[in-house]
Amino acid sequence: MSRDGGDWMCQACQHINFKKREACQRCGCPKFATPPEVEAYAAAQRTEVMAGDWYCSGMNCGAHNYASRSTCYRCGTAKAYYGYGAPDAAGYTYDAVPGWKTGDWICNRLGCAMHNYASRSECYKCKTPRE
Incomplete structure (x- = not known):
């Protein structure tokens, strides 16, 4: 083309x-x-889409990004959190995301942003305590 x-x-x-x-x-x-x-x-x-992965909403991008990324690897657009619950004291709630369970959480440490299961009291990657 x-x-x-x-x-x-x-x-x-x-x-x-x-x-x-x-x-x-x-x-x-x-x-x-x-x-x-x-x-x-x-x-x-094609790569397997895991729970928490997201697609860039940037203009004409649509890149598949891993859950751990807070910005798109291709264009740098920030991850859009709309439609996934309202922010609360512990960050965003993600129980509406396919593949996530109620209570799952995102590490709030700058640069980490890993998806953690509800049962974890600290981030599995950086060991930051859950808020």
């Missing part, structure tokens, strides 16, 4: 590549890949 100026969008991962590239910068799919090649490269890009 060609874009203005000759730049092209990878059929496997939708990354915009410069005209001069013969393969996608992100996933390596050839510029003129056959449909079976495109499917193979696209399948390699």
